[in-house]
Amino acid sequence: MIPTIADAAKLIAAKKLSPVELTQACLNRMHAMDDTLHAFILPTEERALAEAHAAEAEIMKSGPRGPMHGIPIGLKDIVDTAGLETTCQSNLLAGNVPDKDAACAAKLASAGTVLMGKLTTHEFADGGPSFDLPKPPARNPWNPDHFTAGSSSGTGAAVASGMILCGIGTDTGGSIRGPAALCGIAGIKPTYGLVSRAGVAPAAFSLDHIGPMAWTAEDCAIMLQALAGHDPADPASANQPIPDYTALLGTGLKGVRVGVIRHFHELDSKVAPATQAGIDNAMATLRDLGAIVSDVTLSPLQDWHACGSLISITERAAAYEEWARTRLSDFGERVQRRLMLGAMVSGVDYVQAVRRRRELRAELRAAMAGLDVVITAGAANEAAKIDAIPRWDVFAAPSFTIPFNVTGYPAIAVCTGFGPLGLPVSMQIVGKPFQEPTVFRVADAFEKATDFRNKRPAMVAG
Amino acid sequence: MPAKLTDESLDYLLDAAGLVLSPAQKADLATIHDALTAMKARVRQPRGHMAELAHTFGYTAEDLG
Numbered sequence: 001m002i003p004t005i006a007d008a009a010k011l012i013a014a015k016k017l018s019p020v021e022l023t024q025a026c027l028n029r030m031h032a033m034d035d036t037l038h039a040f041i042l043p044t045e046e047r048a049l050a051e052a053h054a055a056e057a058e059i060m061k062s063g064p065r066g067p068m069h070g071i072p073i074g075l076k077d078i079v080d081t082a083g084l085e086t087t088c089q090s091n092l093l094a095g096n097v098p099d100k101d102a103a104c105a106a107k108l109a110s111a112g113t114v115l116m117g118k119l120t121t122h123e124f125a126d127g128g129p130s131f132d133l134p135k136p137p138a139r140n141p142w143n144p145d146h147f148t149a150g151s152s153s154g155t156g157a158a159v160a161s162g163m164i165l166c167g168i169g170t171d172t173g174g175s176i177r178g179p180a181a182l183c184g185i186a187g188i189k190p191t192y193g194l195v196s197r198a199g200v201a202p203a204a205f206s207l208d209h210i211g212p213m214a215w216t217a218e219d220c221a222i223m224l225q226a227l228a229g230h231d232p233a234d235p236a237s238a239n240q241p242i243p244d245y246t247a248l249l250g251t252g253l254k255g256v257r258v259g260v261i262r263h264f265h266e267l268d269s270k271v272a273p274a275t276q277a278g279i280d281n282a283m284a285t286l287r288d289l290g291a292i293v294s295d296v297t298l299s300p301l302q303d304w305h306a307c308g309s310l311i312s313i314t315e316r317a318a319a320y321e322e323w324a325r326t327r328l329s330d331f332g333e334r335v336q337r338r339l340m341l342g343a344m345v346s347g348v349d350y351v352q353a354v355r356r357r358r359e360l361r362a363e364l365r366a367a368m369a370g371l372d373v374v375i376t377a378g379a380a381n382e383a384a385k386i387d388a389i390p391r392w393d394v395f396a397a398p399s400f401t402i403p404f405n406v407t408g409y410p411a412i413a414v415c416t417g418f419g420p421l422g423l424p425v426s427m428q429i430v431g432k433p434f435q436e437p438t439v440f441r442v443a444d445a446f447e448k449a450t451d452f453r454n455k456r457p458a459m460v461a462g
Numbered sequence: 463m464p465a466k467l468t469d470e471s472l473d474y475l476l477d478a479a480g481l482v483l484s485p486a487q488k489a490d491l492a493t494i495h496d497a498l499t500a501m502k503a504r505v506r507q508p509r510g511h512m513a514e515l516a517h518t519f520g521y522t523a524e525d526l527g
Contacts, residue, residue: 324480
């Protein structure tokens with residue numbers, strides 16, 4: 001049985017579970033499965049055991065610093081770690097050893113977490129799955145022939161398989177919520193600016209978010225508590241009061257107003273029957289719990305996708321322009337293709353996209369005026385085979401996740417069941433800016449009213 | 463971006479961006495011209511010249527301090 005962070009923290013505080021035992025169990029799963037899953041780019045086993053022993057000694061002496069003390073975690077390998085190679089899964093950064101932790105890594109360390117290693121990512125958080133990068137792509141624990149989604153692919157695989165209890169993901173167009181959806185875990189893209197991006201390689205500056213990925217929404221809330229806060233080192237950092245992210249858990253959903261953006265997943269980009277059934281059943285569950293569910297209409301999903309994609313293409317091309325000009329062939333093929341797109345988008349195109357962004361944000365703000373959260377699909381279907389991802393995936397189908405990068409609103413992906421292939425399906429729950437406690441309230445109530453959190457991938461159980 | 467992408471116009475865009483691509487990469491890139499053009503059309507709404515960008519900002523207390 002793999003504990004949640006919430007359960008492990010209680011046991012650790014009661015001195016009924018040692019961080020060393022917990023870490024060793026995660027290491028055992030890593031030894032058993034990571035040759036297949038490739039979730040880790042750089043395991044840090046010795047460091048993990050040393051940190052676990054240090055946590056145990058401190059807890060025995062003076063009690064835990066908080067619920068993250070002694071919890072095994074992983075960091076996506078675009079997150080800088082002092083003294084540990086950070087490659088962004090790219091040949092361009094082979095041998096790159098930062099001298100300073102990224103802000104999110106430092107916060108987790110000061111919370112007393114145990115670092116199990118650096119996690120697989122698509123190259124510079126873009127493009128994958130790729131087979132021409134320094135390390136192989138992560139694979140889905142529910143079926144290793146299938147994709148994890150990305151770009152926080154290793155975090156999704158490592159959490160779902162219990163190699164870590166939680167990990168850092170980053171999300172520019174869905175890179176937390178996509179892997180959370182396809183790996184059957186929970187992953188939240190917090191409000192833009194809530195978690196510092198300092199020390200994390202950019203994908204597209206105005207769309208980039210850092211956030212938690214864990215087995216449950218409650219665990220995401222606990223992890224976010226350790227991550228959130230103003231940081232002058234991040235120019236987009238928000239200076240907002242930090243609430244208790246677990247405060248509304250267990251308070252029920254009576255009177256909570258839920259809007260369903262039905263046309264996104266039923267009309268604009270029709271999802272698979274299992275995904276649709278998952279959302280329909282989830283709405284019935286939320287109603288049973290006392291929520292008031294209504295439909296919401298926004299601009300077509302394709303408009304949101306176009307807006308976010310044009311901004312993403314351009315900002316990425318700007319961030320990596322120098323290397324694109326001088327070392328394009330050192331990138332993997334998929335990222336080369338993404339960077340080539342930058343040549344095709346003019347400055348005027350970009351500004352028109354940013355003007356559209358203002359309109360779309362205003363539209364969502366107005367639509368949510370009488371609502372607490374809105375809901376749509378987390379992904380269109382179960383995970384596809386890892387070798388079946390289109391070359392130009394940005395043009396293949398509109399993204400269900402990018403609308404909330406465009407707006408910066410907090411959005412969590414949670415598991416709503418399993419499809420005919422036995423792989424997870426999901427939905428997103430989206431809140432108003434800085435209203436993460438409400439997002440967690442709805443997600444946690446849903447998870448606890450259903451039994452999807454009781455099932456792990458067969459390879460874990462086996 | 464031109465409505466019709468010729469070899470010459472693609473070369474111009476790549477040259478302006480400072481990118482050096484192989485013939486195969488150029489051919490690959492040309493295949494998405496229509497899809498990218500459709501995306502660009504979607505962000506062009508009737509909005510008039512007064513419509514602001516999302517990036518327009520106000521000064522914060524830190525700026526003024």
